Amino acid sequence: MTSPVTLAPETTIAIIGAGRLGGVLATALRASGLTVYGPLRRGDAIPAVDVALLCVPDSAIPEAAASARRTATRIGHASGATPLDDVDFSIHPLQTFTGTESPDIFHGIGAAIAGRTPADKNLAERLAHTLGALPFELDDAHRAGYHAAASFASNFVLTVLDAAEQLAASAGIRGGEARDLLAPLLSRTVDNWQSRGATASLTGPIARGDEVTIARQRAAVDEADPALTSLFDELATATRAIACQKAAA
Numbered sequence: 001m002t003s004p005v006t007l008a009p010e011t012t013i014a015i016i017g018a019g020r021l022g023g024v025l026a027t028a029l030r031a032s033g034l035t036v037y038g039p040l041r042r043g044d045a046i047p048a049v050d051v052a053l054l055c056v057p058d059s060a061i062p063e064a065a066a067s068a069r070r071t072a073t074r075i076g077h078a079s080g081a082t083p084l085d086d087v088d089f090s091i092h093p094l095q096t097f098t099g100t101e102s103p104d105i106f107h108g109i110g111a112a113i114a115g116r117t118p119a120d121k122n123l124a125e126r127l128a129h130t131l132g133a134l135p136f137e138l139d140d141a142h143r144a145g146y147h148a149a150a151s152f153a154s155n156f157v158l159t160v161l162d163a164a165e166q167l168a169a170s171a172g173i174r175g176g177e178a179r180d181l182l183a184p185l186l187s188r189t190v191d192n193w194q195s196r197g198a199t200a201s202l203t204g205p206i207a208r209g210d211e212v213t214i215a216r217q218r219a220a221v222d223e224a225d226p227a228l229t230s231l232f233d234e235l236a237t238a239t240r241a242i243a244c245q246k247a248a249a
């Protein structure tokens with residue numbers, strides 16, 4: 001088996017943006033042996049480099065790209081949703097970063113790549129391999145949908161888990177204890193979904209058609225925090241649709 005092609009060790013790269021992703025990315029690329037500048041903050045001089053990778057909020061990409069264009073040969077961004085209008089390539093690591101992760105966080109994860117030219121795409125591909133990530137191609141027409149999928153798989157899961165934690169608290173199981181007790185349930189659910197998909201994995205009162213229990217749950221949610229009732233209703237409706245597919249399968 002041939003090894004994936006990585007960036008040449010003499011490649012110089014500037015990481016622009018010292019937020020949640022920028023710091024971790026700079027550390028990981030430095031650990032891979034590249035010459036890395038940054039993560040650079042707003043107002044820092046950007047040295048002459050082969051590659052500038054923007055790790056700034058999506059709205060700041062046009063301005064940051066214009067600054068980097070003065071000294072960097074090729075410019076990329078790390079955004080999932082933003083098209084290539086202002087840059088030559090993009091690489092979006094399909095992972096959540098809080099800024100505290102170790103460099104091996106990139107090993108084995110997906111990385112959506114795109115480039116204006118075949119050479120730009122090849123650069124993004126080699127960058128992904130340098131990080132130990134698994135590149136896959138993403139075109140501009142599908143970015144928003146792809147990014148929405150990532151939000152459902154991470155951000156919205158946290159919203160649902162926060163609701164679970166609040167409801168556990170209303171039952172007297174609080175904070176860290178609730179998270180410790182619910183986490184194995186979550187882990188098994190994710191494992192089942194990964195191997196078999198949602199329809200085959202669904203259990204619980206909606207899968208069983210147990211409307212009495214669902215009504216009792218809804219009343220308890222409404223009593224604990226009426227702000228969660230509409231979320232419960234929306235999720236119950238969407239879950240019923242999955243249960244219908246299960247019944248039809």
Ligand SMILES: NC(=O)c1ccc[n+]([C@@H]2O[C@H](COP(=O)([O-])OP(=O)(O)OC[C@H]3O[C@@H](n4cnc5c(N)ncnc54)[C@H](OP(=O)(O)O)[C@@H]3O)[C@@H](O)[C@H]2O)c1
Pocket residue numbers: 016017018019020021022040041042043054055056057058060063064077078079080081092093094095096097098
């Ligand atoms: N975090 C993740 O989980 C994750 C995952 C995959 C991809 N990404 C992508 O990574 C990019 C950055 O996300 P993030 O979560 O790291 O955001 P973040 O934590 O908000 O950090 C963005 C950083 O960019 C800085 N910045 C803004 N404008 C700048 C400029 N013109 N020059 C230099 N620095 C500038 C900000 O500084 P100030 O605070 O001073 O404004 C901030 O430190 C986004 O495109 C995002 O889609 C993030």
